[in-house]
Amino acid sequence: MHLPEIVLPADPMSDPICVHPCESVAHRFTARAQRALLLAQSHPAAAPSLQFFAQLSQLQSENAPPEAYTQLTPTPPPQAWLDRITEELHPLPQPAEAPNLCPNCSSPPQLGILKPQGDGHALYLACALCRHEWPYSRKHCPNCQSESISFATAPQLPGYQTLTCDSCKIYLHLLEQSKLPGLIPEADEIAAQPLDIWAIENGYHKLTPNLAGI
Numbered sequence: 001m002h003l004p005e006i007v008l009p010a011d012p013m014s015d016p017i018c019v020h021p022c023e024s025v026a027h028r029f030t031a032r033a034q035r036a037l038l039l040a041q042s043h044p045a046a047a048p049s050l051q052f053f054a055q056l057s058q059l060q061s062e063n064a065p066p067e068a069y070t071q072l073t074p075t076p077p078p079q080a081w082l083d084r085i086t087e088e089l090h091p092l093p094q095p096a097e098a099p100n101l102c103p104n105c106s107s108p109p110q111l112g113i114l115k116p117q118g119d120g121h122a123l124y125l126a127c128a129l130c131r132h133e134w135p136y137s138r139k140h141c142p143n144c145q146s147e148s149i150s151f152a153t154a155p156q157l158p159g160y161q162t163l164t165c166d167s168c169k170i171y172l173h174l175l176e177q178s179k180l181p182g183l184i185p186e187a188d189e190i191a192a193q194p195l196d197i198w199a200i201e202n203g204y205h206k207l208t209p210n211l212a213g214i
Helices: 025-042 044-061 066-070 079-089 185-201
Strands: 109-117 120-127 133-136 149-152 160-165 170-176
Touching (some): 025 044, 044 066, 044 079, 044 185, 109 133, 109 185, 149 185, 160 185, 170 185
Parallel strands (some): 109 170
Antiparallel strands (some): 109 120, 120 133, 149 160, 160 170
């Protein structure tokens, strides 16, 4: 399959693209494809995954048929992965009351975003499906809600933290908004692969794998 070329704007960092409901679905997915390609240039360890995610997002922007996605992988992808791609394009409202699930569609979080608030930062969880963001306690695990959490960083990834829980053994990346200009959370999260490797080697598993399979 021939994938269309994804053209980066001349200076994508100078004019961050809004990916909220004010924009069309196609624009949202094109924006994150561009962001993934930009990140691939500065994060070589994660470049193959970011380039894969860019191709996937471009197909989503074109509302490509299911068979187009199967050609992105050397072997047939799991049906659950294909279902998630379809559901992301058209998430169904299904409100949840649990504080660690998306209040819009009841899906678990993909990652966390640290947003400036007062003299510090407030934590917002970002849905793995509809990408809605909602506030959450910084003291509790986003899975089991225990307080047995720790945080890890890597010098080559400023603006990234990895939350780990010793009760349920999950991990989740946190992205510091003020240190990541042009942030598109679901693309920027893929760039954290050195922290993924560290977490997995230390016995943790990601709360929700991303669409690049990590």
